[in-house]
Amino acid sequence: MTVTDQRVEPTPVKELARRTLADREGALAWLFLLPSVVYIIALVAIPFGLAIAFAFSDVSAGDPSFDWAGMVNFARAFDDPVFWRSLGNTFVFTGVSMVFIVLLGKVLANILVADFRGKWVVRFLVLLPWTTPVALSSISWLWLLDSIYSPIDWVLRAVGLLGKGENMVWLGEPGLAMTSVIAVHVWRLVPLAAVILMAGLVAIPRDIDEAAKVDGAGYWRRMLEITIPLVAPVIAVSALFGAIFTFTDMAVVRVLTRGGPNDATQVLSSWAFYRGIDGGDVAGGAAVALFLFPLLLAVAVGILRVVRRIEVD
Amino acid sequence: MAIQPVTAEQAAALRRRYTRRHVAARVGVYLAAILAALFCAGPFIWSAITAFKQNRDLYNPENNPFVFNRPATPDHVTYLFTDTSFLTFAWNTLWVGVLVVLITLLFALPAAYALARLDRPWSGPLGIGIFLVYLIPPSLLFLSLSRVVVGVGLQDSTWSMVLVYPTITIPVSVWLLMGFLRAVPKDVEEQAMVDGHSRLGAFLRAVVPLAFPGIVAVVVFAFTLTASEFIYTLAFVSPPGQMPVSTGVPTQLIRGDVFFWQSLQAATVLVAVPIAFVFNLFLDRFIAGFTQGAVKG
Incomplete structure (x- = not known):
């Protein structure tokens, strides 16, 4: 999040050296950038263009030839109630997850920067949800949320919140299924947010905090007036990562519910995959997936604006 | 700020108070750390137990899912490597x-x-x-x-x-x-x-x-x-x-x-x-x- 750029007035000698190096520096800059730029154009920009083209075509798995179809795919998507449902779910999924990821991430970061014995083990255990491939950890959760054998239900029965033989059916009821999907997703991304926020906490100069302590500021006062404003840019970065990972993620949904029950947990990306790959309707899937970009762009620009405003203050 | 003389008794009381507060804070930190570790790693700890369970143990909703109700078996883990x-x-x-x-x-x-x-x-x-x-x-x-x-x-x-x-x-x-x-x-x-x-x-x-x-x-x-x-x-x-x-x-x-x-x-x-x-x-x-x-x- 570097915006400010302190430039020191170069001394005349350096100025001279810089000038003689200037043309070579230009060539070097190009040489350095070329591989990345070529790669990104070839494998992101062109496929992105292709995806837009697909959205206006009638390409399908069975008939890969490209024919112009105009707005048909969009019209079909807009007519489909599942599309609107997915769009709404995507926002709920992203919004709720982001809030919890940042809040719990902050709590976790505060715990992890404290000094205690066995910190190494605790850090290792805390990292697990983020470093484990999401498909595998989601499968573990699939059993934890099983309709009959769920250990969570067993605990609820043991403490008497559920009657004998009763089950919650976590993934079978629309509201509960959405809650479960969000919970698993939050669980997975909280460690990442915590690690990013730890970087922010570690960077706070000790003397500021200690000066405030000497002046008699209590824990909460210091937290609210020193720590949080100082780590605000880092909080925004973790929110941004959280938003991007959540908005575009379909692994948790795919493994846990496949969008069900009755598309109650369907999000845009899982719906696009379902239509484009499973259903073979490449054009239809592309039209749905295309909606991800402007929405994501809006979220990212919004967050970066906030960061900039904080930094200017 | 004027420094006030502190009697030995006052100093001892103060020290006790700070010690108590310190101990409470330490206990709090450890509790929070353990809770955090359980929140994050709970499913994995449970997975590690489940991996060694017999089918008859696992597929019985009455059984405590956190302990072995029947002897542990390495069969399912070896299956992963052999089959x-x-x-x-x-x-x-x-x-x-x-x-x-x-x-x-x-x-x-x-x-x-x-x-x-x-x-x-x-x-x-x-x-x-x-x-x-x-x-x-x-x-x-x-x-x-x-x-x-x-x-x-x-x-x-x-x-x-x-x-x-x-x-x-x-x-x-x-x-x-x-x-x-x-x-x-x-x-x-x-x-x-x-x-x-x-x-x-x-x-x-x-x-x-x-x-x-x-x-x-x-x-x-x-x-x-x-x-x-x-x-x-x-x-x-x-x-x-x-x-x-x-x-x-x-x-x-x-x-x-x-x-x-x-x-x-x-x-x-x-x-x-x-x-x-x-x-x-x-x-x-x-x-x-x-x-x-x-x-x-």
């Missing part, structure tokens, strides 16, 4: 991850340096452009990329992942590395150039070593992203021998409606532990890298 291609999946994930990380560094490090230091008029817009690339998610690109993969003849091959995964890792790595490289003082490379190194030499000998924590952060981050990737493999690779763990394990251990639960849980733990272990080794560097790059503006 599935688990080792192949793990190996695929590993070598794809390492190759992708190497490619990412090779591409992203010079690009980030060019954007951060070699002041060109277009470096600002280009930096924003690369950040925007990060916002084009796999879920938008997989349909057209599967065409590209077929076009270059890599469908159903592990190499398709090596080709495509850098699209995820390069933009975010450039973005992170730009921050890390800006944090290296300019004097360092200017000094190196005064000492007779070329710009390239200064970059390799003076800047890269100083940005090392940031580079480690990027390596670890990129590897984790690669190992977790799911959409592209699901869309591009269907023969089990070519799959990484994220798609291979579910393919071979979920057959229709039949889930090989204990083996699945064993696979999850076996994959989770080494990655988290290595990540933890580098965690301090990772945080230092982030601190250098992201916080100091």
